[in-house]
Structure formats: C-alpha cells, structure tokens
C-alpha cells in the first residue's frame with residue numbers, strides 16, 4: 323500500500339485516484355476548484371463517467387480515498403505525487419504547461435523526504451526534464467526526489483475499465499528506486515509494464531494519439547472519395563480492418579474526432595517536433611482533414627435543406643463521443659455554430675451532455691428532453707454522436723413527428739436501405 327496524492331481531479335486525475343484506491347492504495351485527490359472538491363466530498367460526481375461513482379463511494383467508505391483542496395497536506399502525507407492537471411493548447415498549438423509548472427513549484431516547496439513526482443498529464447517530450455529542473459530550483463536544499471513519466475491511455479466513457487485493465491502501462495524513469503516503487507504501485511494490475519526513459523514515455527503518448535487520429539482522418543479521406551466514386555466506406559473499412567496489420571478500430575468514417583485530447587495533442591506534437599528541428603507535416607494534414615469533415619457535413623445539410631434560414635434542425639448527440647458528457651472540442655460546437663450563423667434554429671438532445679452543452683450554447687439553442695421532442699416539428703434530424711440510446715429509437719414515431727423526413731447521420735449509425743424503407747431521406751458519410 324502506498325500513500326498517493328493526485329493533483330488535478332478532472333477526468334484523468336479522478337479516475338486515476340479512484341482506481342489506485344480500488345487496488346489498495348491510500349489516495350488523496352486534490353483540486354484547486356473548490357466546488358469540484360465540495361461535490362466529491364458529498365458523493366456528487368462533477369462529470370459523467372460510467373462506473374466511477376460506485377467506486378468513489380466504495381473507496382471513500384473504506385477510507386482509502388479522500389478529497390482535498392490542500393496540496394500541502396496531500397503532498398506531506400504522500401510518497402507518490404501524480405500531476406494530472408490539464409495541458410491546454412496555446413494559440414500557436416504549443417502545449418500550455420503553466421499549470422504543470424505551477425504544481426511542480428508548489429510540490430518542490432513541500433518535499434521533506436523521498437518523493438516520486440509522476441506526470442500523468444499528457445506532456446510534450448522534455449517536460450519531465452523541465453519538471454525536474456523546476457523542483458530542483460524551488461525545493462529547499464538537497465531534496466530527495468525522482469521524476470517519472472506515466473502517461474495515461476484511458477478513454478472517456480470506459481475510463482475505469484481502461485485504467486484497471488489496460489493494454490499496457492508505460493513508465494519512464496531515471497532511477498532504479500523510482501522503477502521499483504512504480505512496479506510495486508502497479509503490481510495488482512495485470513498488464514505489460516513498459517519501463518523506459520522519460521523522453522521515450524512522453525513520445526509514446528503523443529505518438530499513440532497521433533496515430534489513432536491519423537486512422538480516423540485516413541478513413542474520412544477515403545469516405546470522401548467513396549462518395550464521389552459511388553463506393554461504400556463501411557464495406558471498405560470492414561475489409562481493411564480484417565487485415566490484422568491494420569486492425570478494425572478507429573476506422574469509422576464520420577464528422578471527425580474532436581475531444582479534449584486528439585486536437586491539442588497533435589498540435590503539441592507538431593510543435594515540439596518543429597522545436598526539435600523536424601517538420602512533422604503528416605500531423606498537419608491529419609488535423610486539416612478532421613477540420614474539413616465538419617465543413618463537409620454542413621455542406622450536406624445545406625444540400626438537403628437548400629436554405630438554412632428559418633429551418634428548424636433537430637440535433638441528436640452533442641458530446642464529442644458517446645458515454646461521456648465531455649463537450650471539449652466536440653464537432654457539435656462548430657457544426658451547430660455554423661448552422662445558427664446561417665439562420666437555422668436548433669433543438670438538441672444528448673443523453674449526458676445537456677448540462678455542459680448549456681454552458682456552451684447558452685440560450686442560442688432549445689434543449690429537449692428526448693430524441694422524440696427533438697424530432698417534433700423539425701425540418702431535419704441530424705446525428706452528431708453515436709449514443710447507444712439512438713439505436714433503440716422508434717423510427718415510426720420519429721417519422722410521424724418530423725415535419726420533413728430527412729435524417730443526416732454524421733456517424734453512419736444506420737443502414738441506408740433500412741432507413742429509406744422506413745420513409746426517410748437518409749444521408750450519411752461515404753455511402754451513396
């Protein structure tokens with residue numbers, strides 16, 4: 323059992339802290355957002371993540387998990403300190419590491435005995451080195467510490483499962499002492515442990531995200547060709563995915579990836595590559611294709627509805643992907659923004675992201691309580707997130723509720739033939 327503190331209790335920090343408590347450690351999750359900590363202390367989850375609430379309550383009861391706004395007490399009581407704050411993009415694409423540095427400075431002043439400071443946030447290569455320099459500069463005297471890079475690969479929506487049953491755990495270390503501690507910490511989790519140096523661990527994380535985004539942009543580019551050439555992207559992707567060298571995941575054509583990670587991580591990766599003297603052009607093209615997918619989708623809507631001014635458009639799905647309420651960089655933001663600019667009125671529904679959507683769209687759209695309320699009286703229904711709930715929609719009922727029977731599906735959720743049999747003009751991505 324280790325005493326651990328997690329600084330930054332967002333999507334990653336909270337899941338990390340809870341799961342480390344679940345495998346037997348004593349964890350204090352810290353955040354400087356007082357409201358977030360107050361909620362967590364009162365068993366209220368600040369975000370939606372399947373399975374997390376149950377684990378938080380269980381581990382709080384077992385006295386393995388607690389929440390605090392005091393970094394001081396948490397660090398004093400811990401041997402291992404995870405930094406899990408956000409690393410947002412600056413305007414030039416570079417990762418903004420101000421939050422990381424400020425935590426490193428605070429931690430430095432609190433080191434009184436050996437501590438391991440672990441980067442959990444996604445950080446560009448060479449950040450570990452910077453954290454070490456920062457701690458050395460701000461600590462008192464000859465503080466005893468090690469810096470470790472332990473990037474996180476969890477996916478929002480299946481984060482708990484991903485953390486407890488990962489495909490691998492990557493640990494970048496500089497000393498045998500830190501390696502031993504990290505091996506002990508993760509011992510209860512059965513997964514290949516990749517022990518490497520800090521720079522390699524940092525590059526592994528950025529490479530993984532860039533590669534996954536590349537697969538999505540690749541299939542979206544092929545989808546665009548399929549539309550023009552009369553081919554079917556779903557069949558192309560299926561056949562490609564059966565080739566084990568390619569693999570079937572992340573080959574789903576749609577309106578692009580969005581989310582809080584891929585866009586910023588790809589920009590940050592390109593930026594750090596340039597700083598190191600390498601022009602990583604492929605990354606720029608991945609991003610460009612992703613951006614154009616949203617524009618192409620709006621073109622499809624316009625083609626189907628002619629003028630958008632005065633049209634009522636129902637939107638199903640707002641979060642950047644299903645099973646999360648995360649709206650950061652969700653394609654829905656740009657798409658709805660453009661539709662509003664063109665004069666359309668928007669009614670929308672999402673199974674989990676309504677609260678976060680209200681913070682973004684404010685009173686610019688109408689918030690509906692169900693898919694059916696969204697369809698009622700709309701000139702078209704558009705699908706922006708592939709929530710499982712939408713698979714169970716009673717299309718007969720939707721057909722009766724829609725003013726015009728048009729469905730524009732940005733996630734290829736349904737069979738075109740079936741939808742047209744049900745009486746809809748059904749438009750999707752990369753299929754004719």
Ligand SMILES: NC(=O)c1ccc[n+]([C@@H]2O[C@H](COP(=O)([O-])OP(=O)(O)OC[C@H]3O[C@@H](n4cnc5c(N)ncnc54)[C@H](O)[C@@H]3O)[C@@H](O)[C@H]2O)c1
Pocket residue numbers: 329330331332333334335352353354355358406407408409421424425442443444445474475476477478582583
């Ligand atoms: N969200 C994901 O799916 C995911 C997956 C893997 C890696 N990551 C990476 O993990 C990192 C965190 O991402 P996230 O989605 O959890 O971000 P988030 O914004 O949800 O959480 C960050 C938290 O840190 C807190 N914070 C900021 N400064 C602080 C300080 N000085 N002291 C205490 N708390 C502070 C914020 O209040 C916030 O609650 C990022 O680098 C991200 O790229 C995210």
